[in-house]
Amino acid sequence: MRYHRPETLAEALELLGDGAIPLAGGTDVVPLRRSGAIAPDALIDIKRLPELSGIAGGSLGAAATFDAIAAGDDVPDAVRDGARVVGAWQTRVRATVGGNVCRSSPAGDALCGLLVHDAELELASRAGSRRVPVREFFTGPGQNVRRADELLVRVSFARPSGGSAYERFTYRRWMDLAVVGVAARVAVEDGRCVDAAVAIGGVAPTPILVAEAGAALVAGEPEAAADALVAAAAPIDDVRGTRAHRLRILRVLAGRVIAEAFERA
Amino acid sequence: MPETFSCNGVEHALAAAADRLLIDVLRDDLHLTGTKLGCGTGDCGACTVLLDGAPVNSCLVHAVECAGSSVETIEAVAASPRGRRIVDALVAHGAVQCGICTPGIVVAAAALLERTPQPGRVEIEVALAGNLCRCTGYLPIVAAVEAAAE
Numbered sequence: 001m002r003y004h005r006p007e008t009l010a011e012a013l014e015l016l017g018d019g020a021i022p023l024a025g026g027t028d029v030v031p032l033r034r035s036g037a038i039a040p041d042a043l044i045d046i047k048r049l050p051e052l053s054g055i056a057g058g059s060l061g062a063a064a065t066f067d068a069i070a071a072g073d074d075v076p077d078a079v080r081d082g083a084r085v086v087g088a089w090q091t092r093v094r095a096t097v098g099g100n101v102c103r104s105s106p107a108g109d110a111l112c113g114l115l116v117h118d119a120e121l122e123l124a125s126r127a128g129s130r131r132v133p134v135r136e137f138f139t140g141p142g143q144n145v146r147r148a149d150e151l152l153v154r155v156s157f158a159r160p161s162g163g164s165a166y167e168r169f170t171y172r173r174w175m176d177l178a179v180v181g182v183a184a185r186v187a188v189e190d191g192r193c194v195d196a197a198v199a200i201g202g203v204a205p206t207p208i209l210v211a212e213a214g215a216a217l218v219a220g221e222p223e224a225a226a227d228a229l230v231a232a233a234a235p236i237d238d239v240r241g242t243r244a245h246r247l248r249i250l251r252v253l254a255g256r257v258i259a260e261a262f263e264r265a
Numbered sequence: 266m267p268e269t270f271s272c273n274g275v276e277h278a279l280a281a282a283a284d285r286l287l288i289d290v291l292r293d294d295l296h297l298t299g300t301k302l303g304c305g306t307g308d309c310g311a312c313t314v315l316l317d318g319a320p321v322n323s324c325l326v327h328a329v330e331c332a333g334s335s336v337e338t339i340e341a342v343a344a345s346p347r348g349r350r351i352v353d354a355l356v357a358h359g360a361v362q363c364g365i366c367t368p369g370i371v372v373a374a375a376a377l378l379e380r381t382p383q384p385g386r387v388e389i390e391v392a393l394a395g396n397l398c399r400c401t402g403y404l405p406i407v408a409a410v411e412a413a414a415e
Contacts, residue, residue, distance in 0.1 A: 030306075
């Protein structure tokens, strides 16, 4: 296997392709390779590329680590909440938001926060670059629209306003994967909710932004919002929980997260 | 110019193959066997070392990624004044049984105290959440780190 550390984005894009995959924090790539789930010919270390670095004014470099995001200013609360709970300290020092997005687990802890903040993903390739709204990025468990020759460069937020929150249900307090996750964002004017978004994770093949739930919050109907979330969820029975258990947890968790978002608004 | 990395203050040439992990280079090439291999998947923290001052699971880092960086293992951390205080506190509080998690715990605790000199109990638990112990039940470990911080 080969390892490359390109010094420029252009160099990295020349190297990427089938068999040559990006290496960020390695917290997914190394175990996946070890288990045989992936077998890349080359690792392209993108951690030090300036275009993928930094946290500033509503934009995260794809290589920004969760440790840095959790501590950063100017990060939406729901995204920061997710950054704080991934793995443990050792994981967060290495794991990146770009890796979390591109791993596309339905339970990824940064993803619901990105959905409620209407994040846009900048994907670069030799052919140029394109912006994909995060709500159009995920296509299935571990699947997304990124082509093998594309590199996620930055994640930017179209709607940084409002209060937001993310919480998840796990069996262990730390070092666990979300059984159910919920993020909510609300904007309040004169005591009225004028804008809202709710996203759920771990209960469908992808994390989902549930438009009806946001609309219900704007209409002042929190029960209808919870009903919409349960209706949109399509959880399965798996090792982490049954379908019925997840739906019960989802309703309770959603109530808590929405209340927290209103508190922060 | 061959690439190098610094380990416990000493520069080493990075001649490792692309897929060799940092933990294996540390243990097999540099004979620093204080760092332990537990799970190999980044779940247990037994392999924790400091990479540019921050705790990482060395079983998830390829050695070649460390070019230009500085690595500190338990050997260096335990020899520092802060590390010695942590080790002494762990022993005094009965927080070392089989000892296999202990190097990782000392490294993570040292990084915590560098960042937060007077951590509360919850902060200690959060900082050590990535270090699993099968023997002690964690309570003596947390008490020891709290004591070492004073």
